[in-house]
Amino acid sequence: MSTVTDRPPAPPETPAPVPAAMRRAAGRKRRVPYWLLLPGIAWLLVFFVAPMIYQASTSVQTGSLEAGFKVTWHFATYWDALTEYYPQFLRSFEYSAIATVLCLAIGYPLAYTIAFRAGRWRNLILILVIAPFFTSFLIRTLAWETILADGGFVVQTLNQLHILDLTSSLGITQGDRVLATPLAVICGLTYNFLPFMILPLYTSLERIDGKLHEAAGDLYAKPFTVFRKVTFPLSMPGVVAGTLLTFIPATGDYINAELLGTTNQKMIGNVIQSQFLRVLDYPTAAALSFILMAVILAMVMFYIRKAGTEELV
């Protein structure tokens, strides 16, 4: 030890009051998180809150493009829109629900395999799952026009296997056509939203400790019981996230119905799009958007309540 430290340090000349500069610095530090939030909040205000308010006001306006629209609190637009377009609403939910179930049926085994059985192929398969995103949504959907083309390989095979007879009797195909039928739209939706199902499923399955499977087996659970009692319940956060990420955008989608269906397969997204861009009936389009949003919100709340995943709520 040097001699300097043998003496106690000299007391400061004046008792140091907390300097104002330091207090300001502390205040700045406390405000840092808010500054970091600012870009996000600004973005949401400009591109989410403002358009919402604008559309909400549009939905209760009356008028025409030539005369201009005025807020007249004309709530009847909502009722009119609903009564006129409820078939498209119902169809949207129907197609979207079927596509979601198909995504779950196709995606779960795949996610399970990637998580538990793929070994060194895991990353390759994950890349293949994401690979379609490298192509535009539109191109991928157009490709299905070719895949499902009349007399094409897929349709011929389905026809020979008499699967088309079955689907026709269910009313989702017509004769020996798949294109321009509900099945084509559902196939498109399933294909396009499958990665949104697989990725959250994979994430929640991958998190499950393999020891739990061993423990369940050790406690007399047969392999399928292990799945039913341990694996599946523990993957529920992934199931809920996956179904929501599939169902919500699929309900509002209009590209698949536009490209793979006919006027008989129009979904609510198609109606909203044409009201906005072709008919130019802005109040009806806005009202339809709000109805869709409200119904989806209600369904999602109910679903999460039922599925009971604490992690998501």
Place this chain on the structure above:
Amino acid sequence: MTHDSSGGEVILSGISKRYGAFTAVHPLDLTIPQGSFFALLGASGCGKTTTLRMIAGLEDPSSGTVSLSGEDVTALPPYKRPVNTVFQNYALFPHLDIYENVAFGLRRRGIKSVKKQVEDMLELVELGSMARRKPNQLSGGQQQRVAVARALINHPKVLLLDEPLGALDLKLRRQMQLELKRIQTEVGITFVHVTHDQEEAMTMADTVAVMNGGRVEQLGAPADLYENPGSTFVANFLGTSNLIEAEVTGTSGDDLLLVAGGQKLALPTARCSAKTAVGGRVLAGVRPEKISVAHRDDEDSIADGRNRIPGRIVDSSFIGVSTQFVIDSPVCPELEVFVQNVDRDSRLVPGAPVVLHWNPAHTFGLDAAQDIDAGVQEVEAA
């Protein structure tokens, strides 16, 4: 899956496990008697956990058979074997509460009324009030007890414990050692316990198998293994040993006469596991607590017929009940000695010349052809 806990004898015959070119367990024969508390002790990677997993059915043996109370179960999947496992880190089901975790095995076997059994079992492990909590709301020690209860409720013929106390802190570990021993005595089920902690194995088990490099080095009662280690690995892994390289000069009665660094030593022939011949070399071992330390000035007061080694104190640490000395001697570079703090000799400080002496009967002999430091590193790593 039977409900009687009798007949829990485990016989492993010629069982081995290979992963490609690596042999985790060399062909192994082991009989674990019914009702015993059996420990597989060794450093990580010695094959103890693999052996346990082969008994549980979680690992398929590359050769050999596993039989439980006379029945060959080698081909049975885990869910058909009458054994249960307490996993390392417990592997409790996070989505089920404590009650359902404990009831899991009963429900899988189709037992409808589980309430009484589950409550009794939670009482046995003193967790009755925690029944409706989720595992992550419990402390490590409580989770450990749930894991034991979840396994024991099925009345397995054999309970397998894979490092069950590894995740607990020292104090809790001591407490749980006694607790597990109490439960084992109470239920009388065969326990097979895997651990790397030699103290834990010695405290709890009736029989300890010390494993090293995929083989059982030595098998026996804890005191027997400690007093008569059969190899340098066991001598160093179980506690500490002073191993002195010596040359055999002859015999005298029941003793072998040795010379090490010019110092004459005696070793009971019966306690030497190595083959010896005059002129051959052996390792003479003695446990640190068997040795007495006398200041060089008092050398004359040491009784005749005791082994003695001169040396100098290099280091001494006072740890309450005893003082640990490290002594440098021409016979052996670093001898460890533990002396009970009965009458402390103030002259025994680092630098002091001393004479170490002990009863020749406390010496054991090992084959000098082995690595003298085998098993030392592992203890430090653990």
